[in-house]
Amino acid sequence: MPSRDFFEDVYDVVRLIPPGRVTSYGAIAAYLGSKRGARMVGWAMNNCHARPDVPAQRVVNRNGVLSGKNFFGSPERMQELLEAEGIQIENDQIVHFDRCFWDPAVELG
DNA sequence: CGGGTGACTCGGC
DNA sequence: TGCCGAGCCACCC
Incomplete structure (x- = not known):
């Protein structure tokens, strides 16, 4: 069920990512x-700057790299937000990425 | 209307 | 094992 805009589809999925979980661009x-x-x-x-309610910090590349x-406002902001959710980050990379990974295709469908 | 661009990904060497 | 090139598609100028 595609929304009016491709962007909104992306934002909808990102908003559904549970705290403490992350996903990748490719998965979305x-x-x-x-x-x-x-x-x-x-x-x-x-363009997520126009969507403050979108937890963009929970979206990383396939390697779990930020x-x-x-x-973000500052280069360390993304890491701080993720760490606040209980996600461990080392050298701009998520630790145990496969364990925190949240696949919308699996979780939503 | 055409071309450039990008917070990516995969396959090949 | 790690780097390089090509593919991909929606949006802005």
């Missing part, structure tokens, strides 16, 4: 039907 893209649309998801997140940390 795959859930929305665009297997190779990870870049679009990332770009949608670039690739988008530089787009």
Whole structure:
């Protein structure tokens, strides 16, 4: 059930990510039907500044690296937000990423 | 209307 | 084992 905009679809999924969990751009893209649309998801997140209720910190790349940390208020903001949710981060990378991973295709469908 | 862009991903060397 | 190149699609200028 696609929304009016691709962006809103992305935001809807991101908002459903439980605290303490994370997912990847590719996982969201795959859930929305665009297997190779990870870049679009990332770009949608670039506009997340217009959506304060979107926990963008819970979206990382497939390696669990905080690739988008530089787009937050400060480069350390993303890590702080994730650590506040109980996620361990080391060298800009999520520890036990596979354990915290939240796949929308599995959890939602 | 066409081209450039991007917080990605995969496959090949 | 790690880097490089190509594919991908929606949006802005």
